[in-house]
Amino acid sequence: MKINARQVGMLVAACVGAAAELCAADALAESQPADVVYRNGHIYTADPADSVQQAVAIANGRLIYIGSNAGVAAYIGPTTASVDLHGRTLMPGLIDGHMHPLEGGAHLLTCNLNYEQLTIEQFQARIQACLNATKSREPDGWLDVEAWYQQGMLPTGARMSRATLDALNTTRPITVSDGYGHTELVNSRALQLAKISRSTPDPVGGAIEHDPSGEPSGVLQDAGYAGIDALLPKMTKPQAEAAARQALRAIAQQGVTSFLDADAPEHDIAAFEAVQKSGKLTARAHFAPRIDPVEAEDARKVVAAIVALRNTYDQGPYTPAPTVTVRNAKLFLDGVINGPAFTGALLKPYLVNHGTPAKPDWAPGPSRGPDVYFPATKLKAVVLELARAGIDPHMHVDGDRAVQEALDSIAAMRKAMPGADIRPGLAHCEMVAPEDFARFAQLNVFPVLSMQWEGPSPDNINQLRDYIGPERAAIAEPNGLLARAGAAVAFGSDWPVDPLNEWLALKIGVTRTASPAIAAKYPGRLGADPGLSPIQALRAATIIAAQELHEDDVIGSLERGKFADLIILDRDPLSVAPEDIANVKVLQTTVGGRIVYEAPGMSKE
Numbered sequence: 148m149k150i151n152a153r154q155v156g157m158l159v160a161a162c163v164g165a166a167a168e169l170c171a172a173d174a175l176a177e178s179q180p181a182d183v184v185y186r187n188g189h190i191y192t193a194d195p196a197d198s199v200q201q202a203v204a205i206a207n208g209r210l211i212y213i214g215s216n217a218g219v220a221a222y223i224g225p226t227t228a229s230v231d232l233h234g235r236t237l238m239p240g241l242i243d244g245h246m247h248p249l250e251g252g253a254h255l256l257t258c259n260l261n262y263e264q265l266t267i268e269q270f271q272a273r274i275q276a277c278l279n280a281t282k283s284r285e286p287d288g289w290l291d292v293e294a295w296y297q298q299g300m301l302p303t304g305a306r307m308s309r310a311t312l313d314a315l316n317t318t319r320p321i322t323v324s325d326g327y328g329h330t331e332l333v334n335s336r337a338l339q340l341a342k343i344s345r346s347t348p349d350p351v352g353g354a355i356e357h358d359p360s361g362e363p364s365g366v367l368q369d370a371g372y373a374g375i376d377a378l379l380p381k382m383t384k385p386q387a388e389a390a391a392r393q394a395l396r397a398i399a400q401q402g403v404t405s406f407l408d409a410d411a412p413e414h415d416i417a418a419f420e421a422v423q424k425s426g427k428l429t430a431r432a433h434f435a436p437r438i439d440p441v442e443a444e445d446a447r448k449v450v451a452a453i454v455a456l457r458n459t460y461d462q463g464p465y466t467p468a469p470t471v472t473v474r475n476a477k478l479f480l481d482g483v484i485n486g487p488a489f490t491g492a493l494l495k496p497y498l499v500n501h502g503t504p505a506k507p508d509w510a511p512g513p514s515r516g517p518d519v520y521f522p523a524t525k526l527k528a529v530v531l532e533l534a535r536a537g538i539d540p541h542m543h544v545d546g547d548r549a550v551q552e553a554l555d556s557i558a559a560m561r562k563a564m565p566g567a568d569i570r571p572g573l574a575h576c577e578m579v580a581p582e583d584f585a586r587f588a589q590l591n592v593f594p595v596l597s598m599q600w601e602g603p604s605p606d607n608i609n610q611l612r613d614y615i616g617p618e619r620a621a622i623a624e625p626n627g628l629l630a631r632a633g634a635a636v637a638f639g640s641d642w643p644v645d646p647l648n649e650w651l652a653l654k655i656g657v658t659r660t661a662s663p664a665i666a667a668k669y670p671g672r673l674g675a676d677p678g679l680s681p682i683q684a685l686r687a688a689t690i691i692a693a694q695e696l697h698e699d700d701v702i703g704s705l706e707r708g709k710f711a712d713l714i715i716l717d718r719d720p721l722s723v724a725p726e727d728i729a730n731v732k733v734l735q736t737t738v739g740g741r742i743v744y745e746a747p748g749m750s751k752e
Contacts, residue, residue: 180224181206182740186216188232189719193239193689193704197682203237205711208467208740213705236719238685239705240404240712240736241649242692244595245541245574245639247328248408248432249387249415252394254293254643262326262646264299264605267307271315278317286318289379294643295332297325298485298606306487308358309335309365322375326644329482329490331372333365341374343367352440352479352520354490368490369482369520370439387418395422395429399744401649402714402733405431405469407696409541409574409639410477412436416460420471423462428469429736429743431712433696434460435475435541443525446532450476454536465701467710467739474697475539475572478529480519481549484577485606486614491546492516494580497614509613519552530556534569539697541595542571547578554586561590572695574639575600578615579625588633593695595639596626596687598656599648601678603669620674626656627677636679637695638688653684653720654728663729681721681728711740 181204190200192213202219204212212222223229258277265273274292281290300307312321312334320337324330338344345361353370355363367375382390398406408415411434419432436456442449453476462470482490489497493515502508521529533540540557544550550573557571572595573587579594587594600607601624612620622628630636640652651662656679659672672678679687693703702712715735720728736744 179206180227181211181222182226183228183230184212184219184223185230185232185237185715186219187234188237189234190705191236191238191685191719191721192706193686194706197686200705203705203711203713205740208711210705210707210709210711213707232715235734236716237713238716239689239703240714240738241402241688242638242696242698242703243398243403243406243640243642243649243688244572244593244637244692244695245409245597246406246642247410247644248394248398248406248642249390249411249418251397251643251647252390252392253382253386255393255397256390258290258292260292260294260296260323262294262296262299264296264301266301267305267311270295270300270307271311274312274321274323275315278315278319284319288319289337290317290319290321291379292321292323295323295325297327297330297487299604303605307332307366309333309338309363312365320378322372322379327483327485327488328644329369330488331367331375333367333372333375335365337375337378338363338365340378343374354517368488369479382414384418384421387414388421391418391422392427395427396744397647399429399736400733400746401647402716402736403430403649404712404714404736404738405433405693405696405698405702407433407435407475407541407639409435409475409641410437413456416456416471416473420460423469423471428471429738431465431469431698431702431738432471433475434471434473435477436473437477437479438529440479440520440525443521443529446525446528449529450532450536450538453533453538457538465698465710468741469738474537475541476533477541477543478521478526479543480521480526480553481516481544481546484516484545484615485611489514489614490517491578492519492548492552493546493578493615494548494551495619498616500613507613509616515548516546519549523552523555526552526556527559530571531560531563534560534564534567537569539569540571542573543575544573545575545577547580547583550576550579551583554583554590554592557590557592558586568697570695570697572637575641576625576629578619578623579629581622584625584629584632584634587629588635592634593637593691594626594629594634595637595692595695596624596656597639597641597645597652598626598684598687599640599645599652599662600624600655601626601659601673601676602655602661603671603673604661604665605669607673608669622676623674625676626679630679630683631677635691635694636683636687637692638684639692648729649688650720650731651729653688654726656684656687657681657725657728660726663726681725684728685720711737713737
């Protein structure tokens, strides 16, 4: 039945409260044809029934119909664009619940080791080439090198120091950031400029490594390199905006339509806001400014600073066109469980080889890693104050002790504020004590997992297995075990800690097998964890990640009234062999009804 404009107005006027926009969309859907319809498709909706449909219709950036080819015909008018999918798969856009997009975009524009396994000689040659290409910056300009695969250095276990960089033909200060983002290697010139000497104490939340003579080795962990980073030239506003645009192009090609910047200084937010105001924001941008442990002395003051950023940058209720939101805060509770850093906070000690490389004798050593970076009482105070302000805490936790203390802080918050709609995220969760598996569901906490780490690789086969022992290694990266315990597992790529490859990550989350590039060298599955089903993996990167970010009422699934955030794929990740999920290619990405990426091969009628 068609209705006239007056009747639409009456229907809209009758809508009240949170249902107003959806009610209005329903009224408009009855009164006008679609802007575009997609038909003859295999459409995975990620709705509560995980239904598969044939066609969708879009008007004003919203989905107004999801159903059959026959049913969508009623929405086709004289100006409606009609896309024949020819059986291809259409599904909700991916939601990346933990990444660092401005940093990722900047890495694409700078000296980059591309996470490759290198010998020390190759490592030096690559950095020397970057120095040679920027000779105009001699003698004092910093060289910032990204994406060093520290755990993959060849031969296995190869260690480097400031001497490795001091041997290069330059007088410039150099800093090399490992892919995990928790270690920097610097040369002697950089240490001098940062005034880091043998007497410099370890900062809260970090470490300065020393060589046998007591001098700084050049390896700095977490807050240990804050003094270095303070000296690096800051990106100019045009550079930051260029990095943001580069990141948006990269994530659109992967099918990402919404993301959380999980460690967002103000200049990150400002860069994406500038892109948004220019009309070129192509993904829904969420930001989590960081709270450092040294700031936790005054919970109210530090949370007030987060609220001030929200008041400055958050653009309010969601709209079909992507906007900027600031509704999360980032806290680092530990570092990484992998060697050679071993900065993950564990419940039981790391193992130490008391034998020889040929005849190892692994036994508990003296270290459980660092103390959790936030003392327990201060962590609970900060989490509670964030909840009172309506801010979701998003915590980096690698080791099982960090996970447990994070859960304890959330339990205290839940007790103090029962019923509050606060959605904490615990990122990575590489080790979780079995007694804590069920607590995620009990406390409504989202484990936000970087699934590309869940297969065999140099860092978790060559090192992790030895340093935590077979019993703990068997349940490391517990995506399937957490899901079986009822946890709402969400996906977060952590780009640029790893190359941006969402579909490879989802494949590994299902198969627990290595990347095809290294599968011959690292065969088999990782540990005893069952992994996720393909549907669980897709839901982790769609509707569950939307729930994590408080946007599940408008995106995350294809349902009538929700925004038209969708992607078209060259194959169906739910019907191909699980290993083939890694080969999925995105053909089109649409955000709020606007195409933001299109590959060759899409045809329109």
